[in-house]
Amino acid sequence: MFSMQERSLDAQHCADQPMPARAASPQHSSSLIELCELLNVSVDLRHYSHFRFQHVRLRRDDHLYHVGQPCRHLYAVKTGFLKATLPTNMERQPVVGFPMRGSLIGIEGIASGRHTVDLAALSDCELVVLPLDTLHHLGRECPDLSRGMYSVMAGELARELSVSKRRGLSAKARIGRFLLDWSDRFASMGYARNVFNLPMARGDMGSYLGMAQETATRALFSLEQDGLISINQRTICIHDRCALLTLKRQPRQRYSSD
Amino acid sequence: MFSMQERSLDAQHCADQPMPARAASPQHSSSLIELCELLNVSVDLRHYSHFRFQHVRLRRDDHLYHVGQPCRHLYAVKTGFLKATLPTNMERQPVVGFPMRGSLIGIEGIASGRHTVDLAALSDCELVVLPLDTLHHLGRECPDLSRGMYSVMAGELARELSVSKRRGLSAKARIGRFLLDWSDRFASMGYARNVFNLPMARGDMGSYLGMAQETATRALFSLEQDGLISINQRTICIHDRCALLTLKRQPRQRYSSD
DNA sequence: CGAGGCTTTGAACTGATTCAACCGCAGTGG
């Protein structure tokens, strides 16, 4: 239904002047300084503040891009939540990430020139469009920016690697870590650390954590039983952060001691 | 011409860690052009060919760096195989990667300034040292290089993301994909595509793929039973690439039709 | 030759998946 948007975005890609049709009311744009603040990179940009970056708005369930589409822009998330999914011949596309405010989207497509994940909006979103051409152009004149970009990209890689820490943990422990991750993300946005709404369905949560959605449900319920959290639909209240963090595959006491 | 590299290398040696003493005899160095060829980035570098990058040699089981050590260099693998492991409080450190010729190591530490994985040599290795200072310096003068670095880093991220495609596959299928990955890696180095030696132990293989080492053993054996491969210790011979690729979790026929 | 590390094999065990049914809520249309 909104595929028109993708087409028009592509057209813009060619024209090198991103101006999405859907953002029919593009009141907003950001300066380079605002963009850097959003991405949390600190550079001296006094001379380049005249650059402005347009915004794109997405509605829930809109797709920002699909696998295989040319990658000519990156996007910094200003508001809203998204999910990235991998293409597989399976019916269930595995979820590989939940970008939100401060995330830089699209990096995965730089190497091949084409996007390698699908990006869908979980809620209404506002994104800052960063054309790759502009990025390279700016990098030439503003060395600090290159450094900042290296840092952002490396950060994404490090975060992705750390995901592997969850391997070997029980489903319950993975859910626990996951909740703490979101807790920190909300806290870093200035929201409450211990009460928040998860933006995704159980199925997406499970897929991201590598378990069936029923398992996600049961793990949440089990954590609630233990008094570590309270759940009400997608609203989470964390009671015992420390316990959530130290959950792990218990040694499994076999017919032992006694 | 070496001054910059030597300074930072020395600084690292003195200040931070006991870098392998064997690196004391670095006979070789590479030009920027050689480095770019190694990393498979194509840029016009005629004017910068006077830069030279020192080499480091590692012996089997040597560590290139540990978690927490300052990240001031990247390393391009020239020869040999390594493994990257995450730190956890568990006894078994999860393996997150097997860098080899062409891989760029150390990116994960750029964002935080400190390394976030352990890097150990699985075999004797030769690495090209790329000081971050030099990288930033060069990027200023040679815009193409920045672009190339973005591409390399983004490629690492994309590769890391694609690892998630293995989620949801059976152990056997994951092993199959793993073997094909190595097959392609060897092929891209100009070696035989269908016969090769894996550089890592079963335990590391299993850890990387998220399974117990016994499961890795059994999956390999099962593939051999099916006639898709032959195994002899760490020597693998692939007979049916297509079948390896199409392995997946079979639908599980329950007490079926009625 | 012996020690120790890696690999294989067997057998018991269990966490998680799968299937299936049900609940509750939101949107829709009569």
Added chain:
DNA sequence: CCACTGCGGTTGAATCAGTTCAAAGCCTCG
């Protein structure tokens, strides 16, 4: 207003893939 529909979430029961423990076999290297 209420039946209807569909989706997300929850719950239960059976089953299985993979883990864990245990022990033996094999290879390498000092």
